[in-house]
Amino acid sequence: MTSIGIIGSKGKMGHALVNAIDEAGQIHAGGVDQDDDFAQLLGHSDVLVDFSSPAALAERLDLCARAGKPILVGTTGLEPEHHAAINTAASSIAVLQTGNTSLGVNMLAALVQEAAARLGDDWDIEIVEMHHRHKVDAPSGTALLLGEAAARGRAMDLADQSERGRDGQTGARGRGTIGFASLRGGSVAGDHQVIFATDEERIELGHRAENRMIFARGAIKAALWLKDQQSGRYDMTDMLGLK
Numbered sequence: 001m002t003s004i005g006i007i008g009s010k011g012k013m014g015h016a017l018v019n020a021i022d023e024a025g026q027i028h029a030g031g032v033d034q035d036d037d038f039a040q041l042l043g044h045s046d047v048l049v050d051f052s053s054p055a056a057l058a059e060r061l062d063l064c065a066r067a068g069k070p071i072l073v074g075t076t077g078l079e080p081e082h083h084a085a086i087n088t089a090a091s092s093i094a095v096l097q098t099g100n101t102s103l104g105v106n107m108l109a110a111l112v113q114e115a116a117a118r119l120g121d122d123w124d125i126e127i128v129e130m131h132h133r134h135k136v137d138a139p140s141g142t143a144l145l146l147g148e149a150a151a152r153g154r155a156m157d158l159a160d161q162s163e164r165g166r167d168g169q170t171g172a173r174g175r176g177t178i179g180f181a182s183l184r185g186g187s188v189a190g191d192h193q194v195i196f197a198t199d200e201e202r203i204e205l206g207h208r209a210e211n212r213m214i215f216a217r218g219a220i221k222a223a224l225w226l227k228d229q230q231s232g233r234y235d236m237t238d239m240l241g242l243k
Contacts, residue, residue, distance in 0.1 A: 004223055005045030006031035007038075007060060008052030013074075016216035017049060024220050042067045047227045049219055054078055058085040061095070070094040070226045074101055074219055076141030090233035096226045098236045099141025101218035105192065106236040108207045109149040112194050115203065116153025119196055121176035123203075125150050126195040130183035138182035139164065142192050147178050150194070 006017050009031020021028045029045040032038050033052070038060060042048070048064060048071040050057070057075060062085075064071045070093050073086060078097075086097050100106065116125065127150075129143040139147070144158075151158035154176070163179045173179070190209035195202060209215070218236070225239045 001025065001027050002224055002227055003027040003029040003044060003046045004220065005029040005041045005048045007041075007048060007050040008075075009033055011051065012212055013051040013216065016212040017051070017219060020213065020216035020220040023217070024224070026220065026224070038063060042069055045069060047071070047223045049223050050075055051219075054082050057082050061085050061089040065089045065092045068093060070223075070229065071096075072101075072219060072223045072226055073097040074215070077137035078141075087233060090231060093231050094226050094229040094234065095232075096222055096234040096236070096239065098222075099145035100190075101215045101222055101236065102142075102207070102209060103218050103221075103236075103240065104214065105142055105145070105207050105209075106218075106240055106242070108192070108194070108205060109146055110237065110242045111205055112146050113149040113153040115196055115205070116150040118153075119198075119203075121154065123196045123198045124173060124177075124179070126179040126181065126197065128181045128183070128193045128195070130185070130188050130191045132187050132189070133185055135184060138184070139180045140182065140190070140192075142190060143180055143182070146192060146194055147180065150178055 004021050004026055006014050008014050010033045014031055018028055030041050032041050048069055050071060051074045054075055054077050076099055086095055089095050127143050127146050129140045131140055147158050161177050163177050189212055193204060193206040195204050222239045
């Protein structure tokens with residue numbers, strides 16, 4: 001059995017992860033939140049799962065690297081400096097970073113990439129996501145994951161080809177760009193839709209999360225896979241064998 005430590009254990013995802021560990025017949029090594037003793041958790045864990053906030057990510061990645069412990073990073077709202085810290089840690093340990101641990105969402109991303117690669121830029125791509133009223137970042141990490149998949153399919157840089165937050169006289173939609181729309185309300189766990197639209201026809205690919213347990217189960221499955229990998233940076237498509 002594998003001992004799995006949770007970073008961000010008091011949140012809703014933390015509780016779901018504990019249940020998923022029990023379902024999988026693995027060992028819950030414990031959890032930490034802000035100001036807790038992370039070094040002690042490291043000593044009891046074979047692999048770490050982080051669904052906390054970006055603020056302390058760089059420090060915890062460094063501690064994991066020093067201890068030789070692999071870590072799955074499911075925290076969203078990451079900035080370029082966080083990705084740089086992940087790359088540094090991945091030079092000595094296995095790190096899996098993803099905006100969504102749902103197996104269904106990552107299969108959706110593979111379909112989005114395939115569709116984007118085969119359809120021309122006369123097919124507009126729009127990504128619509130909805131989450132509960134308490135979510136603090138937008139677009140969601142999953143929406144960005146889907147946007148990156150579409151961008152890879154078209155061999156372009158998402159940062160240079162995305163449109164967000166349209167309001168007022170924005171002008172016509174840019175050809176070949178990827179649009180994002182974020183909705184917030186109620187207790188929605190996560191709805192995502194990718195729309196490919198051209199003259200007189202549309203393709204709509206989507207995923208609805210009905211409970212956080214789908215993310216927790218995917219995260220634990222990915223953590224168990226990650227434990228046996230060599231140092232490097234991975235994502236869910238590596239774990240699913242979609243690359």
